[in-house]
Amino acid sequence: MDPETKEIAIIGAGLAGLCLALALGQQNIACTVYESRSASLNIGGAIMLSPNSLRILDDLEVYECIREKGFNFDYVEYRDVEANTIEKHEFGSYEKHGYKALRIYRSIVIDAFLTKLAKRNIPVVYGMKFKCIVTEAEDGVIWESADGSQHSASMLVGADGIHSTVRDYLYSGLTPAFSGIAIIGAKLPAMQLKLTPGFHLPVTLMSKRGAFIIAPQDVHCTEVMIGKQKRFEDPGIAGWDAVEADKQSMVDFLQKEAQGFPEIIHNAVSIIPTENIAIWPFYTVPRLERWSSPQYRIIIVGDAAHAIPPPAGQGTNQAYEDVYMFALLLAQAKKADIRKALNFWQSYRQGRIGAIMALTNQINLRRMPKEEGKEDEQLEDFNLDWLYSVDLKEVVDDWICT
Template identity: 35%
Template structure:
């Protein structure tokens, strides 16, 4: 076996400078592995709403990335989300974080804030290079490394190439002869931000809260450490649009107007106060159009591997999209920093990494589908009666609150990085 295979990689190429790419690069840097990130966009982007980071995500950001202390006070820390029906009846809830049980509270944080913290950490590292406006046109993969050629005439070479280029990954098209086209999930998320003082919140309701109604579910989760800035969102069936069409739907005020129409007859104080203050002006609304891909036959070749949404896109309803990308990057950095694992060859290493991550992802995906199903919109009176009391009875059997230990207690640092012969 060639001597170079018995050593950890000297240079890792990373396509994509979003959450997955920056997290992965920082985890590599903690293991003294040099990387260069190539980002398609010409400059940092502030797109995106807010993320719900559960303990399994924060554990990676703490133990492997080293960014947790920098971000924990940049959002809202909490342990449970309470569920209510439109008439104010408490149905139960979901434990999203538990400092004593899982080591961390959950963190609601704006995506741009988290991304900027990751970018700052990357810029401060002498192990991470970052280049914007890089559009690749061809890739040369050999027995000794990978060279990627860019449209500006430059090229870069490294031991391996990791694709963190998201749901619409171009690298996925390079790896697979017949790559799947991402499909729109059908339910768009629509939301925004309001001040807590503008909402009519009775003493019997605490935030974060999910309010279940006949038209659908509306969530209210604070976004800052004071709890004064509250993010809200609802889901509704919206026909698929082009990228420009989604932007127009968001900026024209149509999305907010449709939400106001959906919920205008719901007799609930919080919702009615929200409808009064939710702005239809451009820049005040957010629309999320989740896309998904079927399970891929493989995520890797001999020296190239996909992680994050490029490999597996999960709907946002379960709050695990970013978490799974972080787990991917954390585990892959552990494999790559293990000389014995690397000594088996990158293809075998990627195969074992993919095997472990697919097993974990399938378990998380199952939970996410359950969560998404609980948010479906538009019910008749009988359907609503059955759902309301069915949720209450189900949560009663759980002691009032669901606790997903297998999800939240997962610690990627305890995974084995042994690569079979």
């Protein structure tokens, strides 16, 4: 396949889709991003970016645009009910990995992507909703948008999230599974916590009743997110609107759960404006047999292929790994068979996703209330050099040379 003969269509202008467009552009592969909404997705709160994805953003010349616009940190502290530090888990390090971890508003990263894409004349088309695949052949794909118009592309990539419409072409009727856990969180001014000098953020405060998480939201730590996980019966996709609408119940949950926690938590939940509170249910996608269609012209990436719950902070990071490695391999299409390349891509990526899901499950269990008589356990082997120090260019080059 010659990726330069016809452009690639990217469905979804979220973090994964925009990063993919920039990575393809770096490889001189033509692409267009299509977004169903009428404007960029500058919604949502802060995300956590770790060295494995910051290395990618650095190569795409985005990192320096955002580095000073978020909160840089090395580790997360775990503290007990008396606020004593019991563990420190590394999330970044200049010395070891070349980057600190970065917690930053999603909108800042999206704006940085859009600025870079505009400079490189890579188009983003808004108000164009993907409807279905019309035909797929050896030399490309024809797809239809909701307005009835048809479009052709050499490949079509679904970067359209956990409830992906593109994925329906590969797996008709597949429904993401609710994990039974959601996090209820609220944005608060940091001064409300009345932090003592030297108190480290981010922090997870542990008790048998579960854990409270406190994380900075902005570069100067003037705003924080405080949250706690809760078990739920699955209300169904539509049912979450009713749960989300009952803001006072979520406020009551956080305030009630503050019992037995240090004063910092009592301060945090003392005032929670209902407009500042939200809920994030954890959904997952089962391990999929393939991320590519039989003709290898339809691809899914990010949450469409593997939704990762947020406790390990790797959802966005792994989406960036997906698309960056995909672009590197596609650029080598003249040197390696694209089918073999995409099979290698999926196999390699699923190996990392599996390890991250295991880590996520460990963290999930730690944050939930403990059964009577059971003590909290430390995480198994929290040395994450394998996660943070990956060099995907080297991985691809090694595969090409074999």
